[in-house]
Amino acid sequence: MSSHASVPNHRTDYDVIIIGAGIIGVAIACYLQQSGQSVALIDKKGIGLETSKGNAGAFAFSDIMPLASPGIILKAPKWLFDPLGPLTIPPRYLPKILPWLIRFGWASRSSIFRKNSAVQAQLMKLAAQEAKGLLAARGALSMLRSDGALELYESEREFKAALPGWKLREEQGIEFRHVRGAELAELQPGLSPSFVCATFTPKWQTVSDPYLVVKHLGESVLDNGGQLIVAGVRKLQPAGEGAEVILDDGRRLRSRNAIVASGAWSKTFAADLGDPVPLETERGYNTTLPVSAFDLKRQLIFGGHGFVMTPLSTGIRVGGAVELGGLDLPPNFRRSDAMLQKAAKFLPGLKTEGGTQWMGYRPSLPDSLPVIGPSTASRQIIYAFGHGHLGLTQSAATGRLVTDLVLKRTPAMPVEPFSASRF
Template sequence: MSEAKKTVTIIGAGIVGVSAAIELQRDGHQVILIDGKGPGEGTSHGNGGILASCSIVPVTGPGLWKKAPKMLLDPEQPLFMRWGYLPKLAPWLMKYMGHANAGDTARIAAALAPIVGDSLADHQALAAGTGAERHLKPSDYLFLYNDRAHFGEDAFGWGLRKKHGFQWDELVGAEFRAYDEIYAKDITFAARLKDHGIITDPGQYVKDLAAHVTGNGGRLIKAFVTDVTRKNGTVTGVRAGGETIPCDAVVVATGVWSKPLAEKLGISVPLEAERGYHLELWEPSAMPKAPVMVAAAKCVVTPMEGRIRIAGIVEFGGLEAGPSKGPLELLHRNARRILPGVTWKHEEEWQGARPAPADSIPVIGEVPGLSGAFVGFGHHHIGLTGGPKTGRLLAQMISGRTPNMDMSAYDPERYAI
């Protein structure tokens, strides 16, 4: 490890950025967090809240080519498109769909498993002593199916999970009802994985982690970064809010908004906004025992502080447009279908953007040709799950240590301009 202590600017105060900040402080570095909206205000606020270690199977599984057109034409399916955006989306979409085969799916799963596989332990280590522990709760994680035949349709994905060491038990019929009777009666089969977890208030969790950073001497600046300054191939600072802030290293961790800055650093990542939605049911009459993925609806149901959050939906339509009516209406219908006996006092809706690289593998590491420039983004559906591990890996590299895992799958060099 290098003995030199550095001043590191982290652009983006979501889960990846604050995780990197805490780990860098633990290594003795000075940290500056910069975010245009403040900590935990983007996707780190609106996610499903599940530490989904088993979520290593990408959206682009085998057979997606056949399924996607039918899904787009069915308003009851969780895939939506703003058709006016399709011409701009097309180049990325062709690369993305090019991975919808068994070989690439297995390769992507192998890359994701080391980032998310120990998420609960990673979050426990990150949050220890920060005041954010109160939002962290170990739990089971269940995948719900109509019946065993329905479960069998996902055999390829479950085979990949088994290959990477995940184990589960099966709850069928009355056994599942005895576990949790809150769900619709046509759901008769569950695969239960243990050693997962939830964050009961994701936005506040990230805010509490950021408060720990500032409480330990870190700076928090609310501004938008426009560029990274450099001299002789080395980072010297960042430009934000009309001023230049000196630093020895920089981390770009702004999720789907990372692409323009990354290009200024010398990498061009095929990255798109996968628009996601959630619906919160406040003060419900009953609360789920554990978070679940409802396979038929492709949405998650998570018990949180004072509310149930139902999150999901895949919509392509860029970053500029506001929420669409169709996805939110589907979430409302799903809430009634999945939780038929539950009542609640009021509802809240949210729409945000997941950072979707064309190969579904995050970009983590030092940018080639620019010493001191690091990136950590592109986690697609697993940003909260993989944030702490990503932050720790970045801190190790910035501190001059070699991570004890193969980083080649995430190397920014694969996108060097």
């Protein structure tokens, strides 16, 4: 990556400038480039070095239920007071996030939840249709794994509480089956006997390593004439029939279109463009253990505890949970430790030594839907952010929709539900 980044860049005009070189920005660049557009990626660190680097690596196409749900409102009060639980808010951050929480509560109402689930399902169907083609076009199909996933339950009560969610998925044509006993043991040997049953989703997919995927896709963009500018962005503004980007070092870049795909850092750009989007930050934690730590057959989902385990080519990743704490508070890696301790209890043979801890910033909106569509200031400036923990999953769908908007084609699905003005 450094060999691409170090190439001197004297050009100042592009068809499209994309602010943010995580998986969303890179996927958009792939689609635009395939459509004949010249692209530049701008990122303060480089390709895939923020949230895209350490995520759980899932193409979670069956994960159609928004975080804002009637069920979570019942669980949240208990969770919020556990600093190491599945969903927590550091006490000093609570006053700042209160307006977001009020919107989250509103979005959790049953009627709004069902409407947003249907929108999410439509976006997931598009994502599932597009993802394989995106990877194949860039020579990355070998990085895709189709082993399915297991969602595990520690009691019949927990299993029954999950059934309404599976009914919603069934209505959307999502394939799954509930498993017990010998079949469960065969799908994942070595599980604690505390799990009474599980749900197997055979079409759930993962990648060999999420950072290697975004790095591969990003390098393919650069190899095909795209440019990477490693710099901070001071300002984004409309300019004539296009957009102007002013970098921290004073350079001014022009393009016919600009895309805001800066994840958790997109809020300031949107506000400057007249769109006060209630974007917050889900801080996600994980530990990546050596490959030899356990013979993990597929991704395991511990829904009651808010974390997953994923077998990667680079290790066993134990991570998840939601800490709503913004961009500035220091990491609380006790959360990583707590998940690892639970994982060792659930998989008694797990070797917990030699892990690497990580924390990333997931861009989260109160209704769990992303913002995809034009800004108020100019239709030439398009938003693509707020995917929460589904950035990798929805990256190809977002790339397709943004390219449709740039080329003024009818989008592959309606984008009105993702409008910044919905708030």
